[in-house]
Amino acid sequence: MPSSSSIQECKPPPDKCRYLIFTDLDGTLLDHDTYEYRDALEALNYIRHQRIPLILCSSKTKTEIEHYRKELGLEDPFIAENGAAVFIPKGILDTRDMTFVEYRDYKVIELGTRYSRIKDLFAAIKAETGLKLSGFSEMSVDQVVELTGLGRDMAALAQQRDYSEPFLFEDAPWRVLEEEARLADLERAAEKRGLKITRGGRFYHLIGDNDKGKAVQILKKLYETEGQVLVSVGLGDSPNDFPMLKNVDIPVLVKKKDGQYAPWSTVKKVILAPDVGPKGWNRAVLNLLR
Numbered sequence: 001m002p003s004s005s006s007i008q009e010c011k012p013p014p015d016k017c018r019y020l021i022f023t024d025l026d027g028t029l030l031d032h033d034t035y036e037y038r039d040a041l042e043a044l045n046y047i048r049h050q051r052i053p054l055i056l057c058s059s060k061t062k063t064e065i066e067h068y069r070k071e072l073g074l075e076d077p078f079i080a081e082n083g084a085a086v087f088i089p090k091g092i093l094d095t096r097d098m099t100f101v102e103y104r105d106y107k108v109i110e111l112g113t114r115y116s117r118i119k120d121l122f123a124a125i126k127a128e129t130g131l132k133l134s135g136f137s138e139m140s141v142d143q144v145v146e147l148t149g150l151g152r153d154m155a156a157l158a159q160q161r162d163y164s165e166p167f168l169f170e171d172a173p174w175r176v177l178e179e180e181a182r183l184a185d186l187e188r189a190a191e192k193r194g195l196k197i198t199r200g201g202r203f204y205h206l207i208g209d210n211d212k213g214k215a216v217q218i219l220k221k222l223y224e225t226e227g228q229v230l231v232s233v234g235l236g237d238s239p240n241d242f243p244m245l246k247n248v249d250i251p252v253l254v255k256k257k258d259g260q261y262a263p264w265s266t267v268k269k270v271i272l273a274p275d276v277g278p279k280g281w282n283r284a285v286l287n288l289l290r
C-alpha cells in the first residue's frame with residue numbers, strides 16, 4: 001500500500017505562507033448526488049475570511065463553473081474541462097509572458113483541443129474500435145438529466161462544451177478485465193490522434209493533450225510572487241484529479257460516496273480526508289489551515 005500522511009501543518013511560518021487551493025467540484029466540493037456544498041461551508045467561510053485563492057478545477061464547462069463561482073462569491077481564476085482552459089479574470093496576475101485569448105472579462109489560456117475536432121475524432125475512434133459509446137453531444141438534455149441527476153438548466157450548461165466529450169460505454173457494466181481491455185483499445189485509438197481518455201466520477205472524457213496538472217502548473221507559476229512561500233493544496237476524488245494532485249504541495253483525496261478512496265498509488269504523500277465529498281473537504285481544509 002502506498003504511503004499516505006495525516007493532516008499536516010504548512011512547514012514555513014504561517015505568515016510567510018501563501019496558500020493556493022485547487023479543488024475539483026463533482027464528488028469533492030460538491031456532493032456526488034445532490035451537487036450541494038453545504039457540508040463544506042465552514043471551511044469555505046474560513047478560506048474567504050483568510051482571502052485564500054480558491055481555484056475551481058473541474059471537468060465541468062466554463063458556464064457550469066461560473067454558476068458555482070458566482071454562488072460562492074469567488075473572483076479567482078478557474079480551470080475548465082479537465083485542464084483544457086485556464087480562465088483568469090482581467091486585472092489580476094501578470095500574464096504578459098503567456099499566450100492567451102480574450103473572452104468577456106477573462107484572459108483564457110487554452111491548452112485543449114477544440115470541441116468540433118474532439119467530436120470528429122470521437123466518431124472516428126468509435127468507427128475504428130467498434131465500441132458502443134455514447135457521448136454527451138449525442139444525448140438529449142433529458143438523457144443528461146437522467147445520467148447526472150442535474151436539473152435541466154444545469155444539464156444544458158453541461159452540454160455547452162468547448163474542449164471535451166464525456167462518454168459512457170452503452171453496454172456497461174462488464175467484468176473488470178473486459179473493461180480494462182476495452183479501455184486499452186480506446187486509449188490506443190485516442191493516443192494515435194493526439195488525444196487522451198480520463199476518468200471522472202461519472203463519465204470517461206475524451207480530451208486533448210491537456211490535464212488538470214498542466215493547468216495547475218501554469219497558475220502556480222503566475223501566483224509565485226515577492227518572496228512568499230507558495231503552498232499549494234489540491235483536493236480531488238477521482239483519477240482525473242491525479243495530475244492536479246501530483247502538481248501541488250499538499251494533495252488531498254476525499255472519499256467517494258461508497259466510503260472508498262480512488263486507487264491513489266501514483267500520487268505521493270497524499271493526505272486521505274477522513275470523510276466523503278464535501279464533508280471530507282471541510283475537515284481536511286480546516287485541519288490544514290487552522
Ligand SMILES: [Mg+2]
Binds near residue numbers: 236
Ligand atoms: Mg470529481
